[in-house]
Amino acid sequence: MIKDRYDVVVVGAGPAGSVAARFAAVEGATVLMLERDREPGIPVRCAEGVSHNGIEPFIDIDKRWIASQIDIAKLTSPNGESAFMHNNGVGYVLERRIFDTALCELAAEKGVQLITKANVVGLIKKNDKIRGVKFRYMGETKEVECDLVIAADGTESRVGRWAGIKTAVSLRDIDTCVQYTLAGLDLKRNTCEFYFGNEVSPGGYIWIFPKSDKTANVGIGIAGHLSHKKGPKEYLDEFVNKRFPNATITYTVYGSVPTSATLKDIVKDNIMLVGDAARQVNPITGGGVVQVMVAARIAGRVAAEAVKKGSFQAKFLKKYRREWDKTLGNTQKVMHSMKEKFLFMTDERFNNLVKFCQKIPAEKFSLKALFTEAVKGDPKLMLDVAKSFVVSKMKLK
Amino acid sequence: MKINHELCDICGTCVAVCPADAIIVSEYKVEIDNHICTNCLNCLKVCPIKAIREG
Ligand SMILES: Cc1cc2nc3c(=O)[nH]c(=O)nc-3n(C[C@H](O)[C@H](O)[C@H](O)COP(=O)(O)OP(=O)(O)OC[C@H]3O[C@@H](n4cnc5c(N)ncnc54)[C@H](O)[C@@H]3O)c2cc1C
Numbered sequence: 001m002i003k004d005r006y007d008v009v010v011v012g013a014g015p016a017g018s019v020a021a022r023f024a025a026v027e028g029a030t031v032l033m034l035e036r037d038r039e040p041g042i043p044v045r046c047a048e049g050v051s052h053n054g055i056e057p058f059i060d061i062d063k064r065w066i067a068s069q070i071d072i073a074k075l076t077s078p079n080g081e082s083a084f085m086h087n088n089g090v091g092y093v094l095e096r097r098i099f100d101t102a103l104c105e106l107a108a109e110k111g112v113q114l115i116t117k118a119n120v121v122g123l124i125k126k127n128d129k130i131r132g133v134k135f136r137y138m139g140e141t142k143e144v145e146c147d148l149v150i151a152a153d154g155t156e157s158r159v160g161r162w163a164g165i166k167t168a169v170s171l172r173d174i175d176t177c178v179q180y181t182l183a184g185l186d187l188k189r190n191t192c193e194f195y196f197g198n199e200v201s202p203g204g205y206i207w208i209f210p211k212s213d214k215t216a217n218v219g220i221g222i223a224g225h226l227s228h229k230k231g232p233k234e235y236l237d238e239f240v241n242k243r244f245p246n247a248t249i250t251y252t253v254y255g256s257v258p259t260s261a262t263l264k265d266i267v268k269d270n271i272m273l274v275g276d277a278a279r280q281v282n283p284i285t286g287g288g289v290v291q292v293m294v295a296a297r298i299a300g301r302v303a304a305e306a307v308k309k310g311s312f313q314a315k316f317l318k319k320y321r322r323e324w325d326k327t328l329g330n331t332q333k334v335m336h337s338m339k340e341k342f343l344f345m346t347d348e349r350f351n352n353l354v355k356f357c358q359k360i361p362a363e364k365f366s367l368k369a370l371f372t373e374a375v376k377g378d379p380k381l382m383l384d385v386a387k388s389f390v391v392s393k394m395k396l397k
Numbered sequence: 398m399k400i401n402h403e404l405c406d407i408c409g410t411c412v413a414v415c416p417a418d419a420i421i422v423s424e425y426k427v428e429i430d431n432h433i434c435t436n437c438l439n440c441l442k443v444c445p446i447k448a449i450r451e452g
Contacts, residue, residue, distance in 0.1 A: 156409020224443040254445040256410035
């Protein structure tokens with residue numbers, strides 16, 4: 001039964017929404033989660049690559065939602081040279097469809113109520129205060145009251161905007177993406193591949209994430225300000241025609257990854273933003289699943305505390321912001337300024353980077369080893385990277 | 398702005414870059430409110446399938 005009133009309403013049942021909902025409910029809050037689509041996790045707008053260490057704190061690892069285990073990353077530079085990195089910890093290619101649902105099931109176990117096919121269309125405000133949400137369900141507009149709204153409505157987020165938060169990102173801070181799931185391949189199932197270069201994928205990269213030894217997510221993300229004349233689909237088609245001329249496409253999906261720093265405002269009175277909606281993705285890799293769950297756990301806990309204390313003012317909710325910054329938000333800022341440097345990287349630089357990787361024995365690979373090689377070989381590049389650290393430290397004050 | 402609904406995948410990329418909040422997404426459709434739209438062309442530039450054009 002749907003009630004008229006909950007402590008917390010979560011909009012969106014992606015990883016951010018379901019984790020925030022669960023952690024709020026665990027601490028005693030009553031929580032309703034509304035999802036627009038018929039099923040969480042669908043359509044899958046994701047390459048599905050995550051690290052074991054990243055997801056393990058949130059859910060017991062289950063074969064049901066793991067397509068393959070990754071031990072090796074292969075980087076290929078514009079001149080076609082490749083380097084292999086082992087020893088970076090175990091990674092997985094997920095089945096997001098099942099994974100997202102499993103996260104919702106965990107939330108439900110803790111008492112969260114989920115409604116699918118419920119499209120949130122507005123906030124209920126009284127005396128300018130957020131008091132609940134309006135949603136379309138089974139052909140009707142329904143209202144539900146709450147003290148706190150958690151907007152976990154993804155890149156396409158509008159809930160934050162309704163609350164007066166500026167959520168638009170600039171063109172250079174969004175990667176526009178196309179991905180095919182390809183069948184009929186012959187791949188090493190434990191190796192994910194990345195292709196760089198301004199001719200291949202300007203301001204981004206192409207990925208091959210195997211789901212089995214015959215199938216893979218093959219996609220591209222390119223920087224938004226570089227995608228006007230030639231779009232991501234054209235780049236990806238060129239690549240696929242060359243690399244996998246005989247493959248069959250079993251799934252096509254479009255989408256985007258915000259690659260900015262976290263939004264300036266992620267809380268206001270009676271509302272918190274979390275996940276892609278708050279722009280909490282790693283700006284260099286575009287990886288969001290783990291980062292948004294980390295943010296959502298903090299948001300959920302702070303939400304529950306707000307319920308206990310009865311304080312839903314921004315002043316209290318800012319605790320979520322402070323803890324996020326300490327955990328990953330500040331690092332994300334550094335990553336964002338490093339990404340700015342990568343946007344201007346010439347193909348020659350990419351070639352060098354892969355050369356440095358080649359010098360490190362695969363099983364000894366670590367970021368530290370890469371930095372050491374890179375400092376020797378391309379001091380200017382390393383100076384740029386170092387500068388981003390300095391710049392963001394100054395901004396932090 | 399006009400959307401070619403036969404191409405549109407309802408991915409929401411256009412919404413993320415719209416400074417005017419002129420774009421509405423539902424499970425079935427993306428729509429642009431041309432009264433609010435400021436013609437900045439951000440949506441048209443980033444649409445991964447080029448489903449948006451001027452007009
Ligand atoms: C092509 C591509 C590849 C990617 N690859 C990876 C990868 O390999 N690894 C990785 O870690 N990350 C990857 N990401 C990023 C990752 O997918 C996201 O960061 C992650 O899904 C964010 O989770 P979320 O819960 O914030 O948002 P989402 O997963 O987008 O969930 C938001 C939910 O809100 C719902 N919603 C939206 N509006 C409303 C509304 N008004 N009412 C009700 N419900 C609503 C949506 O239907 C959706 O289910 C990729 C992204 C893309 C686009």
